[in-house]
Amino acid sequence: MSRSHFGLVLALLWLAWFAGCAPKSPHLLETSTQIAPFLKQVSGPLPKTQEKRLYADFLARYYRPWQLDELDTTAETASWAVRHYAGKALFAENRRPLPKARFDAWVENADYEAFNTLKRHAIVVHPTSLRLFPTRRPIFYDPSLPGEGYPFDYNQNSAIKACTPLIVSHLSRDGGWAFVQSPFALGWLPVRDIAFVSEKQIETIMRLPKLAVLKEYIPVYDGRQNFLFYAKMATLFPWAGEEEGFYKILVPQKEGGSLSLSRSLLPKAWASAMPLEMKRENVGRVASQLLGEPYGWGGMAEDRDCSAMTRDFFAPFGIWLPRNSKAQAKAGKAIDLQTLSAKEKERIILKEAVPFRTLLYLPGHIMLYVGKQEGRAYAMHNIWGIRTGNGGRYIVGKAVITDLWLGENLPEADKASLLIERIRSMNIVVEF
Structure with a gap:
């Protein structure tokens, strides 16, 4: 054996011995995505009686905004975020302190003095975000602190799905935002993401059975197969019939400021009748x-x-x-x-x-x-x-x-x- 080969063998033996004797790094975080x-x-x-009772309660809560004549809260409660964040050290998307003038402009645009003056029923026409202030801009605490900065945007109240029922309190001063009560939260939505609904449309939507989307992030189209939006799992659609391999659904679209219901198709593999x-x-x-x-x-x-x-x-x-x-x-x-x-x-x-x-x-x-x-x-x-x-x-x-x-x-x-x-x-x- 040549000297070079001998040296290589010794090196391999040494590495094998060291690997066998060296302490192993423990698998520190045991997580799984397998259900x-x-x-x-x-x-x-x-039991069917319990399933029926729970579903009736679900629908009553889901459609509650359409059963109200006005938001069932006060202007003081609706504007809690103004008092909560006023005077706090806030940061903007550039990791610099949020200018006070910008914050004050948001508050002025919110126009809470107009609370409950519009009182109109509406619907979400495509997925959007419910905000605490009428702006898409974020609010952060000091990003240099642990657990702060992105993704903890404190202006973000909740994502909200297409077809969600709403009642609108009033619009922002600039007309670009609507303060709404959804089935589960209050907040600001861009006016372009909602449509006002008629009593007849409400009756139609509430009367039809519901389908729940069971696949994450599916494409939704109008009746002419024009793309509208992506729907996440647990999005609910009015169910208007069936044809081979597909459910017929009503999807929301906006004409002017009002709702237009379009018939579309949803593959049966992507959804199921409620309650599952x-x-x-x-x-x-x-x-x-x-x-x-x-x-x-x-x-x-x-x-x-x-x-x-x-x-x-x-x-x-x-x-x-x-x-x-x-x-x-x-x-x-x-x-x-x-x-x-x-x-x-x-x-x-x-x-x-x-x-x-x-x-x-x-x-x-x-x-x-x-x-x-x-x-x-x-x-x-x-x-x-x-x-x-x-x-x-x-x-x-x-x-x-x-x-x-x-x-x-x-x-x-x-x-x-x-x-x-x-x-x-x-x-x-x-x-x-």
Whole structure:
């Protein structure tokens, strides 16, 4: 053997020995986007009487804006964001302090003195964003701080889907924005994204059965196959009939300032009649569309945050949830866990929680319990990140399945901030 070959062999042997003896880096964050291992823990379908009752409640809440003669709140409540953010150190999209003159102009344009003077029913004609101030510009806290900056735009209230019913309070001074009450939140929408509806159109839409989109981000066309918008899962359409392989649906379009209903087709593989039966294959079908989606604070970039994910999980089954996590934690039967140790919390969750029907709440975050594996409780949730000991974040940034001890092996993790440590309650949204 030549000297060069001998040296190469020695080097390879040394590398093999070193690799075998060197400490292995632990797999620090165990996350998954595979729902299949948990589907065997899905309970049987709901009794038809309960399914019918829940769906009736869903429709009543969904169509509530069209049952109102005016917004059922006050100008003071509607303008809370003005008082909340006034005087705070705010930052703009360029990471520089937000000019006070810009903020003041937004407030003046909002014209809350005109609150509840228009009082007209409307509908969302394509997906958009509900804003706290009448502007698309963002509001950030200091982007140099952990957990601040993009995507945490505090002007973003919620994403809002096409076909969503509205009642309009008034328009901004410049006429470009409408202050609205949707089924789940108040805020500002661009006037170009809404259309005013007649009482006859309301009657038609409410009378027809509903289809829920079960596939993420599908293209929607008008009756002449002109593209209109992309619809996310849990978008609802009025169902006007069927033909081979397709549902006939009504889609909203705008003519002038008013609604025009266009007939279109939706592949049957992309949607289902509501309420969807809450059985194993349907639970898997819905959950698999939500998993892996990037985290989107308040619906930023048309992605979901934690409470939007849980809301859209339950919606196709005809089960209503409020928009924010704190309100969702009060749905159904709530069980207080905050005085218990981490191990006691998990013990009760494993004993009492019903997979795919139970929410786990901690301040600022909510998760869907999906069952257990090897003695641990697992949840499906859209999460931004794990808090670290230095006040920073280890970014997850998407919808995943994890146990409740996520980050326990992460050396820099703040152990007091693990999910299990911070859980305050669980609530069984749907009981038998």
